[in-house]
Amino acid sequence: MTEEEPLFCVNHPNVETRLRCNRCGAPICPKCAIRTPVGFRCPQCVKAQQAIFYTASPVDYIIAAVVSLVLSLPAYLIVTRLGWFVFFLAPAAGVGIAEAVRWLTGRRRGRWTWLVVAAGIVLTALPFMLLAFLPVLFLPTAGSPGRAGVFLSSWLLQMAYNVLYLVLAVGAAIARLR
Numbered sequence: 001m002t003e004e005e006p007l008f009c010v011n012h013p014n015v016e017t018r019l020r021c022n023r024c025g026a027p028i029c030p031k032c033a034i035r036t037p038v039g040f041r042c043p044q045c046v047k048a049q050q051a052i053f054y055t056a057s058p059v060d061y062i063i064a065a066v067v068s069l070v071l072s073l074p075a076y077l078i079v080t081r082l083g084w085f086v087f088f089l090a091p092a093a094g095v096g097i098a099e100a101v102r103w104l105t106g107r108r109r110g111r112w113t114w115l116v117v118a119a120g121i122v123l124t125a126l127p128f129m130l131l132a133f134l135p136v137l138f139l140p141t142a143g144s145p146g147r148a149g150v151f152l153s154s155w156l157l158q159m160a161y162n163v164l165y166l167v168l169a170v171g172a173a174i175a176r177l178r
């Protein structure tokens, strides 16, 4: 750089800098500069790029919500009843739901699609998991401590499958959509 006269950040007129946005050429201070795969850019340019990158319409978010709610109901009911298969089937369910959403929204990218789908998967499972707590409340009246113990251990295992399903399915879906 042969430029000797001092530059001042476009966002902070008092801050001297030697950096320029490599897209629009605006002087930016290190605080404003955003490191991108193609070099330092100003916040305005990064925002403009993201607006092009994220193309999903509001309708896409509605589709994503409906699809994830509809598909995660059978996925949850089946996968959480197949024992240790949850380790393989829950990520597969997450990927399947994410791919269905991507396909039905024309593969447009949405900044918040991953969040909508994750919420859909969690909201579907939540009522069932809350209902599952009811029998535990009546446990003291279940009769012999032995029977209660057997019930509790199988209940805990089922809860573990539920939690595993949620973590693995949501994780896999988010990884697909982000």
Ligand SMILES: [Zn+2]
Residues within 6 Å of the ligand: 021, 022, 023, 024, 025, 026, 041, 042, 043, 044, 045, 046
């Ligand atoms: Zn710029």
Ligand SMILES: [Zn+2]
Residues within 6 Å of the ligand: 009, 010, 011, 012, 015, 028, 029, 030, 031, 032
């Ligand atoms: Zn600045």
